[in-house]
Amino acid sequence: MLEIKDFRRDLSDFTIEVEELSIKQGETYALLGPSGAGKTQFLLSIAGFTSLQNGIIRVAGRDVSQSPPENRDISIIFQNPSLFPHLDVRRNIEFGNRKTLTPELLIELLDLADILDIPIRQLSGGQTQLVALARALTPQPRVLLMDEPFSALDGQTRRLLINRFKMVQKQLGTTCLLVTHNLEDCVSLADKVGILEKGSLVESGNTKHIFNSPGSAEIASFLGLENLFPGTVQYETAEVQLSFDCEGFPATFNSEHNILHVLARNEGLAYALIRPQDITLSTAQPISTSALNVLPGTIVDSLEQRSIFMLTVDTGLRFKVMVTPQSFRELNLSNQKAVFLSFKASAIKIYQ
Amino acid sequence: MHGAPFLKATFASLAVVAVGIIGLPILIILFSTSPSKVYETLLETEVLNSLSLTFTCAFIATLIGMIFGTPLAYILARYQFPLKSFLQGLVDLPLVIPHPVAGIALLLGSSSIFGGHWSFIGNWSAIVTAMLFVSFPLFVNPLQEAFHSIPREMEWTSRTLGIGPWSTFFRVSFPLVRRSLLVGALMMWARGISEFGAIVMLTYNPKVTSVLIYDRFTTGGLEEALPVAVVLIWISIIFFVFLRTLQKGRGVSAGN
Secondary structure (H helix, E strand, C coil): CEEEEEEEEECCCCEEEEEEEEECCCCEEEEECCCCCCHHHHHHHHHCCCCCCEEEEEECCEECCCCCHHHCCEEEECCCCCCCCCCCHHHHHCCCCCCCCCHHHHHHHCCCHHHCCCCHHHCCHHHHHHHHHHHHHCCCCCEEEEECCCCCCCHHHHHHHHHHHHHHHHHHCCEEEEECCCHHHHHHHCCEEEEEECCEEEEEEEHHHHHHCCCCHHHHHHCCCCCEEEEEEEEECCEEEEECCCCCCCCEECCCCHHHHCCCCCCEEEEEECCHHHCEEECCCCCCCCCCEEEEEEEEEEEECCCCEEEEEECCCEEEEEECHHHHHHCCCCCCCEEEEEECHHHCEEEC | CCCCHHHHHHHHHHHHHHHHHHHHHHHHHHCCCCHHHHHHHHHCHHHHHHHHHHHHHHHHHHHHHHHHHHHHHHHHHHCCCCCHHHHHHHHHHHHHCCHHHHHHHHHHHHHHHHCCCCCCCCCHHHHHHHHHHHHHHHHHHHHHHHHHCCCHHHHHHHHHCCCCHHHHHHHHHHHHCHHHHHHHHHHHHHHHHHCCHHHHHHCCCCCCHHHHHHHHHHHHCHHHHHHHHHHHHHHHHHHHHHHHHHHHHCCCCCCC
């Protein structure tokens, strides 16, 4: 539905270059990236507000690269919802010229009937963003661009809005390109994820895949993935060992099986990533286990997060470990309790 | 101001001084002539003609200022281009140069542009030009600020909803600056009415009210000049109170 090819736009200090990006009808693609990576500028170029140095943008097969914004069949929602303050809610929703959807349908779908007569300045943050969403969807655009649309909202309102948005998107089949730096938005909404760094799309693919196997340590860190430890890769004769230059952590990950998973080819700084769900926790030292990495430690923190306990275990390095409430009770876990962590060598991903 | 009596009292005292500086001389002028004398003066053809000329010329200058000043304010608020600071300074210039100098500049400018084909002397267009020149920044500056305060996202959103750039300007940007536009126009008009220096350098006749007051002062003294001044002040007060009331009543502050 939205296809971008050989996109190039020069900014003052770097160039946004996207070789290929394709989003199918009804799909949501989340674009992540640090501040100043060019995400918003990328959206503005797709919407037609800035000219490209090169590239083709196609909406439903039609090349819109040279079309003005009003003829692109693309709507946009900003973090600042930019409702027109001189118009009431209804006239905001009915503002667009191409009213292919009756506003009444959106008013019903987004449950806006009760606020139609409220002056714009009296709307809450969530209501404002819902009205902006209804206004953007009234022309039934083929593509909806969203620039951090939920970032100014509190958690509960955010979830409510995301749920309503998903419902409406499913009903209308709108293709969506979302810029965000909130991982929750990303996981809840996106079918695909891309990461933009200094104008380059350094990673792009299925959301689950990207989160399970990020392509680099920077991306893993950016995605907020836990248990990412810096260390150094050292070649010692025939065997590769990974030693961590972290104070208080006495040993290297001593499994030669790690070699199997070492992607690093050069000596020097590297990162090891062990996902919290891949670590097994026990109160006694495991004796016969296939996991060769066994580390003693102490629980220093436990936090209940949506039917799961996230423990922080100090082994010299601080590991995040996930356990179910059932395990938490049965193992009688608590802060300061001595425990053992074990994980398979194959669970360690090394990035350099 | 709750719980800050000292601050309130200090500010109020200083404000009273400020109001006194403006209000006292005006009050003294207003009550220095008998109402019957003011009434007689108001019926004089020369006074009526000069009042009508002054208000009409100020109105025409304001209209011209609005037509050319609105796009200029928008451009200055929205776009970056070479020599923008220079242009901005140029717009502000009439605020700082002495108005007789402005009059001389306009006189020289018109003769070099139009040569002998057209002259400012004895022409009401000279009055409009002088008024326009000196009051233009009072319209452009607040309007530029107002355009600047509209988030770009608002105009961008309108465009993606299928609205072209012209319609977006008239349906989004323009309504949101309506209040500043009216206030700016009012200020421009008022400044035009009060102008003397630039007008008198361009043309003495036909006489606008400020020139008439000066003329009567130099020929007949304060006694002759004062009633005309009082008439001008009363009419200005009535106009301003009326326009401010109208402005509030119509709720032009929408969006601000």
